[in-house]
Amino acid sequence: MNANNETSKMSNTSQISQISKTTKLSLWYDRPAEAWTQGLPIGNGSLGAVISGGGAQETWHMTESTYWSGKAERTPSKSQGKADLERMRQLFFDGDYENGERLVGELLQPEKGNFGTNVALCDVKLLFGHQERRFIRELNLEEAIVSVSYESEGVNYTRETFASHADGIVASNILSDRAGELSFTLELEGRSDTFSVSEGKNGDSLVFSGVATESVHSDGQCGAKGLGVVKVAVNRGGTISVANGTLSVSQADEALIIFAASTDYDRSDDRWMEEPESRAEQAIAKGFERLKEAHVADYRALFARVEVELGTSDASNAELTFLPTDKRIARLRQSQEDDPALYALFYQYGRYLTIAGSREDSRLPMHLQGIWNDGEACRMAWSCDYHLDVNTQMNYYPAETGNLAECHLPLMRFIEKLSVAGREAAQDFYGCEGWVAHVFTNAWGFSAPGWHFSWGLNVTGGLWLAAQLQEHYEFGGNGEAEAFLKETAYPVLRSAAEFYLDYMTIHPSNGKLVTGPANSPENSFFPNEAGQNSHALSMGPVMDTMLVRELFSFVARSSQKLGIDDVFREKLEEALALLPSLSVGRAGQLQEWLEDYGEAQPDHRHLSHLYGLYPGNEITLDRTPELADAARVTLDNRQRGSNLEDVEFTLALFAAGMARLRDGDKAREHLGYLIGELCFDNLLTFSKPGIAGAEAYIFVADGNFGGAAAFAEMLLQSHAGEIHVLPALPASWSEGRFSGLRARGGAEVEAVWENGRLAKVTIKASAPVNTNLRYEEQYVLLQLEPGQSVSFDGSLSEIAQRSL
Known part of the structure; x- marks a missing residue:
């Protein structure tokens, strides 16, 4: 040589x-x-x-x-607008669900077309x-x-x-x-x-x-x-x-x-x-x-903005991190022994996938499979598209808490475009002003109902997605956020509110303002105790009420903050007073429908009516304890079902819901199941064959993102008007630290805990912060200017304050 x-x-x-x-x-x-x-x-x-x-x-x-594939095209509607809508509604008001659904199938069930x-x-x-x-x-x-x-x-x-x-x-x-x-x-x-x-x-x-x-x-x-x-x-x-x-x-x-x-x-x-x-x-x-x-x-x-470390548990040791990842997953699945660092790895993997899949200048947001595609969904009825009955939203649940607000922006732009395209669906199918989108959309702005009413007539799918605008705004809390509210969030959400004000109707039996006919994604019910014929459509599904209440409230507050639309705000406030309250059913569960119907699938994979628990804030342990108890009953009932549809996004919602209920051990248990049972060797989450027509094990990205979001909820929450540190810490995560997690209002949080107890917490402000800091039942008032930070010990006694 x-x-x-x-x-x-x-x-x-x-x-x-x-x-x-x-x-x-x-x-x-x-x-x-x-x-x-x-x-x-x-x-x-x-x-x-x-x-x-x-x-x-x-x-x-x-x-x-x-x-x-596909193209932009206007979906033909057979409905003549409000006149036909009233015909359909009257059948449901009369309790004639069978003929109501038949008429809906004739008038609000379009052909598929070039969806793509x-x-x-x-x-x-x-x-x-x-x-x-x-x-x-x-x-x-x-x-x-x-x-x-x-x-x-x-x-x-x-x-x-x-x-x-x-x-x-x-x-x-x-x-x-x-x-x-x-x-x-x-x-x-x-x-x-x-x-x-x-x-x-x-x-x-x-x-x-x-x-x-x-x-x-x-x-x-x-x-x-x-x-x-x-x-x-x-x-x-x-x-x-x-x-x-x-x-x-x-x-x-x-x-x-x-x-x-x-x-x-x-x-x-x-x-x-x-x-x-x-x-x-x-x-x-x-x-x-x-x-x-x-x-x-x-x-x-x-x-590098966020760091998370979890100490070892009694059942694991530091050498677990030197095991190949597939062996760690198998160990968790087979023995259910804890591996705290694997949960932290799963969380940071979710942040990694967010950055890899959605950057500030991405032309489209992440779809059902992020930006990766195994080809399975493309060849079957699902389509690798934007599902709007939790999946696309869940892709972005960890973005704000995970200090990746820039990665949220492609979705913000997409929602703006969808709100423009959705005006066609509002006019064509309902004869209403404003905009609407239903159960899914595509790259071309599809906004019509899906091609079967049992799952396709989700009239708040677009609104559910648009709620991410409010999420992005609330976490910002600075001058840039105010510009976003004025230029993007408010115009889009005001137009959505315009639709629901025009579309919703007064229920003749109770005088409440309701949507419908619509489904509660993608579930069905028995309208009577006999339980012989199940139906998918009703008037006023609870999911719709939650989303509309959140929409009207936010638009009304924003109108006042921006000093505009006084007359429109008055209409919203009048409508808010007419919306139905949430109810507890006879079995102690949170009602999914306006009536206390029997559940045709008590173990159904969708938990849409728990939106008010997570990611919303209508249900909290402190403000609405009875509803929180009912939400827990619902979660427990779904898990006990003999035919539990343990889908990746369902397990993520179980974990997040339990985190909001401050049950850290249960939240960890569900995350452990998600990682051990519903992840491939590469830690990508999947849906099992047979679930919603799946023909094979199919990678679905929402489990990775939803699981990551649930993990963050266990360590930090800010949805209830306070910054709550370590609200759902599992016993097996007795030691650890995190830094860089974000709270609503422009605050960044760092915390250390030892022997299961908070040792130190630091709050850094990027905007004026005026709220309470909470640990367990201890509170302290936070008043910070942009650039300031303050540190407290485990008793929330102040130990340091400085300007950054």
Whole structure:
């Protein structure tokens, strides 16, 4: 070996990163990922990839958030508006549910049309042909990098891959520690019906084009157009060649792979077609180290804001963090022994997925599968879309508490657009002003009811989503938040309020203002005790009342704060007085419907009528103890059912609900079940076959996000007009600390606890703070100016105050 080769060998050896099993914030494995469900996800808010494989081969399952089939189209309605609405309502008021639902099916049940779905983009397939030894792969959450390390025939190989938001690409660097030993081939395989690959310029790349067409959720002819490039550069030797759609690298020491793609979604010119090649060329010119440095700095500016550490329990020890992640999950599932650090890892994984899936400049928010797509939902009735009866909302439940407000912004913009599109549905189906959306929507602004009334006539689905505007505003608490209220939240929510004022009707038997006919997602009931014929539609489902009450109250307060719309505010206040109160049923449960109907599915997966407990605040232990007790009865009843639908989002809601009821041990139990029973090896949550028609185990992102949000609720709550620290701490999390969690009103909180007791808490203000700080039954008044912080001991005695 000559001197140059020896120098190259030493250089390569020094650059090969070691898998950091010492980090607590790492998902790692000692065997290859044989399938998508074992692969590790990366994303930059637009491009997503799940990386699977081992030494022999590696596959990047690529997605792009705007690569949607379908198109924007107005959904025809057979309803003549308010006249037909009154006909339907009268049947329900008369107790004729059967004919009421029949008429609804005729008038408010549209055809599917070209609804569409997010289509997986392509697979990047790398073939190495190695027989791996000492294999390790890892997702380092602190850097958002997937690493693979192994030895084959005496040569050590390392691959590092990340999705860079800073440069708009996916980059991978592959190293061997012996000169000239790196050889592999690269191919592209399309995942949509229309896909083609050709040789790029300079003989160092493959370019592809496609159209997001499919024939399950659209006519197979319409969808977004996409273009992309995979470009490769080799350092210190080696050659690149392209032939027959295959790119080959031979006898290199190191190779850099760059993937870039774009679509014509929501673009008015052709500049999108130039973006992939331009980004790839710029990335190659920068080189891997500069790309990595920019990526880590950009990512950590968000991720590093929050730290969480949980001490060990009696049943676990620090060495658990050195077990491969799949083995830790299996251990939790099989023995139910506690592993506190695994819960903290799951939480930070949820924050990681939020950053990877939704950035400030993302063109679309996260859908049913975040920005990743295993292809399963696309081929069945579900569609990989925006479900509005908890799923899309839950994707963003951890954003504000997790100090990732910027990641919430794509949803804010999406809601604005939906409010414009929803004016068509309001007019076409109900003859009403304002805007409405129902059980789901798509990239094109679909807002009509779904194509069967039993699940599709959720008349507050769009409002449920729009409640995230209020959430974003309440956590802000500064000048920027006030601008957001005036320019975005208030106009959108005022228009929603305009619809419900026009749409709702007075119930003839009780004089209350109700919605309907509508369903309580996606449940059914027996209208009498005989229980022979179940129905889905009624007047005034409780979920609707909760959301409308929250809407009217917020818009009225905002109107007064902004000094506008006095007459409209008076209408809202009059309507608020007519809304039904929440009721406790004869079995002690919180009623799901206006009447105390019998539950056709007492163990149903949806808990929509518990919105007032979580994420809302109409039900609290202190202000409404009877309703809180009824909510607990409902939660307990759902869990006891013999046919419990233990769906990922349901377990997240169980955990969050118990956290709001300050039962930390129960909340931890549900989180443990979610992690142990409803997560793949890669910690992504899934829905089981048979649930809502699922045909296979399908990744659904909401469990990751909902579980993360529930975890935060156990440590910090601020929904009841106070900052409550450690409100639902499990006994097994006896020691720990967190910093960076956010409370409503612009406060950031840091806390330390020992032996299950608070030791220190610090509040930092980014806006004027005037509220109570609470620990157990102890309170202290907080009055802080922006930039100030104050610390208290475990008795809430002040120990330090300073200006930042």
